[in-house]
Amino acid sequence: MELSIIDSLKAGGKKLTKARKAILAVLEKNALPITVAEVHAGLVKARTNVDLVTVYRNLAMLQELGLVNAVGFHEGQMRYEVVHGRAHHHHIQCRGCGKIIDLMLCPLKKLTKLIEEQTRFSVDGHALEFFGWCPQCR
Amino acid sequence: MELSIIDSLKAGGKKLTKARKAILAVLEKNALPITVAEVHAGLVKARTNVDLVTVYRNLAMLQELGLVNAVGFHEGQMRYEVVHGRAHHHHIQCRGCGKIIDLMLCPLKKLTKLIEEQTRFSVDGHALEFFGWCPQCR
DNA sequence: TGGTAAATGCAAGTGAGTTGCAAATGTGGT
DNA sequence: ACCACATTTGCAACTCACTTGCATTTACCA
Ligand SMILES: [Mn+2]
Ligand SMILES: [Mn+2]
Ligand SMILES: [Zn+2]
Ligand SMILES: [Zn+2]
Numbered sequence: 001m002e003l004s005i006i007d008s009l010k011a012g013g014k015k016l017t018k019a020r021k022a023i024l025a026v027l028e029k030n031a032l033p034i035t036v037a038e039v040h041a042g043l044v045k046a047r048t049n050v051d052l053v054t055v056y057r058n059l060a061m062l063q064e065l066g067l068v069n070a071v072g073f074h075e076g077q078m079r080y081e082v083v084h085g086r087a088h089h090h091h092i093q094c095r096g097c098g099k100i101i102d103l104m105l106c107p108l109k110k111l112t113k114l115i116e117e118q119t120r121f122s123v124d125g126h127a128l129e130f131f132g133w134c135p136q137c138r
Numbered sequence: 139m140e141l142s143i144i145d146s147l148k149a150g151g152k153k154l155t156k157a158r159k160a161i162l163a164v165l166e167k168n169a170l171p172i173t174v175a176e177v178h179a180g181l182v183k184a185r186t187n188v189d190l191v192t193v194y195r196n197l198a199m200l201q202e203l204g205l206v207n208a209v210g211f212h213e214g215q216m217r218y219e220v221v222h223g224r225a226h227h228h229h230i231q232c233r234g235c236g237k238i239i240d241l242m243l244c245p246l247k248k249l250t251k252l253i254e255e256q257t258r259f260s261v262d263g264h265a266l267e268f269f270g271w272c273p274q275c276r
Numbered sequence: 277t278g279g280t281a282a283a284t285g286c287a288a289g290t291g292a293g294t295t296g297c298a299a300a301t302g303t304g305g306t
Numbered sequence: 307a308c309c310a311c312a313t314t315t316g317c318a319a320c321t322c323a324c325t326t327g328c329a330t331t332t333a334c335c336a
Contacts, residue, residue: 015282015333036323051285056324058283072212074265076293077323092259101257107249115268119239121230123270127212130253132261153302153313174292189316194293196314214324215292 005067005084012065022048023058024067024082032100033071033079033091073100073129092130096137103130143205143222150203160186161196162205162220170238171209171217171229211238211267230268234275241268 005024009016026042027034034042036055043050059080062068071079073093079100090103112123143162147154164180165172172180174193181188197218200206209217211231217238228241250261 013282017283017333019284053286053325054284070212072210074208074210074216078212092253092257092261094259095262101259103253103257105249107245111243111245112268115230115241116270119230119241120273121232121239121268121270122276123230123268124233125269126267127269128266129264130250130259130261131263131265132254132259135258138260151313155302155314157315191294191317192315 002084008065008067012061014061014065018048019043019050019054020058022046022050023055024062027068027080027082030081032102033069033081035077035079037077039080071129072127073131090128090130092132094134094137095131096133099134140222146203146205150199152199152203156186157181157188157192158196160184160188161193162200165206165218165220168219170240171207171219173215173217175215177218209267210265211269228266228268230270232272232275233269234271237272 003011006016009020014020022043023039026039026046030038030042036052036059039059040050040052040055043055059068059070063070063080067083069081069083071081071091073079073091075098087104088106090106091100092103093100106128108126108128112126115121116123141149144154147158152158160181161177164177164184168176168180174190174197177197178188178190178193181193197206197208201208201218205220205222207219207221209219209229211217211229213236225242226244228244229238230241231238244266246264246266250264253259254261
């Protein structure tokens with residue numbers, strides 16, 4: 001059973017600041033992973049002025065606590081989505097317009113075990129993204 | 139049946155330059171994906187002076203022709219490996235020392251079809267990397 | 277309500293990757 | 307072997323995501 005966001009912060013010795021609440025709110029209302037600039041723009045739109053560097057620092061911290069997930073499509077920047085209350089999953093991005101869709105699946109449970117046996121690594125994560133062309137850009 | 143490197147270059151209207159040959163040679167002698175800086179260092183070591191920007195431009199071009207594969211572990215830089223004569227595969231990287239190992243497998247053939255049906259995207263690629271701790275760093 | 281560690285904003289810095297342009301070089305035809 | 311010419315290269319300047327240092331502010335707890 002998963003800790004609440006507030007309890008996770010407390011357990012990590014973190015304060016529940018105005019900036020933090022606002023950043024989490026922006027992420028919660030976005031179904032898909034968004035860039036740091038998009039988080040920042042969301043804050044400005046919500047009349048919450050938070051410096052860009054504060055967004056960077058908070059996203060890094062939230063990621064360390066496991067509350068936020070970083071996703072990269074090799075666009076030259078990372079994207080972030082909330083983990084809390086959502087199932088582990090992956091994404092596909094259109095090479096034309098950049099659109100992203102959630103893929104509510106993960107085929108890697110069994111394979112992870114196999115890799116651990118074959119490589120003697122202990123595997124603790126993976127990144128899986130698909131690329132292609134959406135119906136509009138096809 | 140796969141075109142030779144020279145034929146692929148020719149087909150793309152590309153010249154077989156000294157820099158190009160040397161870059162491919164560096165990549166060929168490395169089993170694992172290496173950074174642009176590492177390619178460049180390899181050139182210097184081989185007494186072939188090629189500007190860093192030339193390395194960037196050639197790797198981008200070779201990737202477009204499908205001769206080279208870009209791999210990213212979200213380290214803040216990309217890595218490159220030759221495709222020619224090697225089977226499609228994936229990688230695992232140690233979170234401690236950064237060591238990379240080839241995983242000669244890909245579990246995504248069937249899943250790709252399923253995703254195409256479900257999303258109406260045409261899928262033309264994917265990125266899959268595993269992360270963990272190697273025996274030394276465990 | 278005050279003491280204190282954590283968090284924030286601002287300014288400056290880092291580093292991967294890109295761009296513009298003049299000079300150099302590989303290629304295909306003669 | 308030579309020429310014409312498109313491609314490629316090197317250099318310098320630039321962009322932009324992200325980080326760091328430090329003085330000030332803020333959330334938390336006794
Ligand atoms: Mn998602
Ligand atoms: Mn490989
Ligand atoms: Zn699209
Ligand atoms: Zn290791």
